[in-house]
Each structure stands twice: as structure tokens, then as C-alpha cells.
Amino acid sequence: MxxxxxxxxxxxxxxxxxxxxxxxxxxxVYYSDVRAKEIVNDDELLKKGIIELLGAKAYDENGLYDRKYVAEIVFNDEELLQKLNGMIHPAVKYDFEKWVGNQxxxxxxxxxxxxxxxxxxxxxxxxxxxxxxxxxxxxxxxxxxxxxxxxxxxxxxxxxxxxxxxxxxxxxxxxxxxxxxxxxxxxxxxxxxxxxxx
CATH class of the missing domain: 3.40.50.300 (P-loop containing nucleotide triphosphate hydrolases)
Structure with a gap:
């Protein structure tokens, strides 16, 4: 490894x-922040969780993560931000471990x-x-x-x-x-x- x-x-x-x-x-180099932006669109389970947490508006009419909308909601809501990160970070961690295994x-x-x-x-x-x-x-x-x-x-x-x-x-x-x-x-x-x- x-x-x-x-x-x-x-x-x-x-x-x-x-x-x-x-x-x-x-x-x-594994770009965590770039991958996180991709994973929120690609991981169906994660997508479902985010919609449950933040509502359908978290994704736009094309089904893509609406970063601007989400940022406005969570920027000053520490608890909500922590919940969101609690979903995204484990998904990125799993993706990273898979990536390392291929290097x-x-x-x-x-x-x-x-x-x-x-x-x-x-x-x-x-x-x-x-x-x-x-x-x-x-x-x-x-x-x-x-x-x-x-x-x-x-x-x-x-x-x-x-x-x-x-x-x-x-x-x-x-x-x-x-x-x-x-x-x-x-x-x-x-x-x-x-x-x-x-």
C-alpha cells in the first residue's frame, strides 16, 4: 500500500x-474537494440523504447539486452543516480508499x-x-x-x-x-x- x-x-x-x-x-493526487463535488451528483444514496436533509431544492431541475443554494442554507447553520458534512465526508473517505487501492x-x-x-x-x-x-x-x-x-x-x-x-x-x-x-x-x-x- x-x-x-x-x-x-x-x-x-x-x-x-x-x-x-x-x-x-x-x-x-486525489483531489478531495473536486471528488466531493462529483460524488454529491453520482452517489444516489448520498443524493437521497441530502434531499431528505435539505429538501428537493438542494438539486436543480437537471438533478445537479445546487452548491449556491446549499451554501446559503448551511453557511450560518453550524448544526445543519455538520449533518451535511457527516454524509459527504464518509462517502469521500470510501471513494479515497478505493482510489488508494488502485495506486x-x-x-x-x-x-x-x-x-x-x-x-x-x-x-x-x-x-x-x-x-x-x-x-x-x-x-x-x-x-x-x-x-x-x-x-x-x-x-x-x-x-x-x-x-x-x-x-x-x-x-x-x-x-x-x-x-x-x-x-x-x-x-x-x-x-x-x-x-x-x-
Whole structure:
């Protein structure tokens, strides 16, 4: 079985870019957040549960998960959000385990925004955090998603503070500079992880 490396980072940190560099180095990456978006549409049992919890409007007229509608309902309702996550996370966990079973590399990477929040790092060989200066992250997300300062700040405030993540992570990649520096730092961290397994 391959060893699992957790890869995480807050919104606008550059986590997805680092994941692409890792794939270019020949390591498979499981994109938890992307898969979760697919599973809510593909898993009929999960779909049924979500409709029971949030009503038929959770899916649009084409039968697709209505993320905007769901986000509006659960964003300020902690109990409802926990119930929803309590359905989605086990489905993603099962999907991930199936995926790992099909991999043949020494390491696989599990990319997820909530690695530390959900304590998923406890089942990983090592964890890698991608982080950047808060103001830089804010600017990136505003530019990328066309969101307001306040909207991005609200999302950031709901995530675990970066300083707390830095304390827990085994490796930290600081993404304050350009692409070349980010790639070099990513490669350096991967080499360190490989050495641990020699």
C-alpha cells in the first residue's frame, strides 16, 4: 500500500498549483474537494440523504447539486452543516480508499482543504501545508473569483488560522513569491519526504 501524504492549504494559498507540480513529479493526487463535488451528483444514496436533509431544492431541475443554494442554507447553520458534512465526508473517505487501492506508487497525495480541521492528518504518513501571507491570499481570491474583500474574509475566518496549521504540519511550503520559487520549494519538500522512506 502506498503511504498517504496529506496536502492542504487555505483558500488562495496555491495548494492546487502545488498539487499540479506533485503530479508532474509522477505522484498521483486525489483531489478531495473536486471528488466531493462529483460524488454529491453520482452517489444516489448520498443524493437521497441530502434531499431528505435539505429538501428537493438542494438539486436543480437537471438533478445537479445546487452548491449556491446549499451554501446559503448551511453557511450560518453550524448544526445543519455538520449533518451535511457527516454524509459527504464518509462517502469521500470510501471513494479515497478505493482510489488508494488502485495506486502503485510509493506515495500518494490526498489534497483537501480540511486536513487538520477533520483530523485527517492523523491517518497520513506526513502532512504538507501550503501557505501564504493573508493579504496576498485575499488579493488572489478576489482577483480569481471576483469576490469582495468581505466575502473572502468570511471564508478565511471559518478556516483554522494559518499559524495553528503551521504548528501541526510536518512540512510547510510558503507561497509568497513566484511560480519558479514555488516549484523549487515543492520539489525540495518531496525529496525530503522520499528520504524519510529510504
Amino acid at each position: 502506498p503511504k498517504i501524504i496529506g496536502l492542504t492549504g487555505g483558500i488562495g494559498s496555491g495548494k492546487s498549483t502545488v498539487a499540479k507540480f506533485i503530479e508532474e513529479m509522477g505522484f498521483p 502503485t506508487t510509493e506515495f500518494v497525495f490526498k489534497e483537501t482543504a480540511l486536513l487538520f480541521e477533520l483530523k485527517l492528518n492523523e491517518s497520513c504518513f506526513k502532512s504538507v501545508l501550503v501557505t501564504a501571507d493573508d493579504n496576498l491570499r485575499l488579493k488572489r481570491v478576489m482577483d480569481r473569483d471576483g469576490k469582495t474583500y468581505r466575502e473572502v474574509e468570511n471564508v478565511m475566518n471559518k478556516q483554522m488560522p494559518e499559524k495553528d496549521k503551521i504548528k501541526i504540519a510536518d512540512f510547510v511550503i510558503f507561497n509568497n513569491d513566484g511560480m519558479d520559487e514555488l516549484q523549487a520549494e515543492t520539489e525540495n519538500v518531496i525529496r525530503q519526504i522520499e528520504k524519510l522512506n529510504e
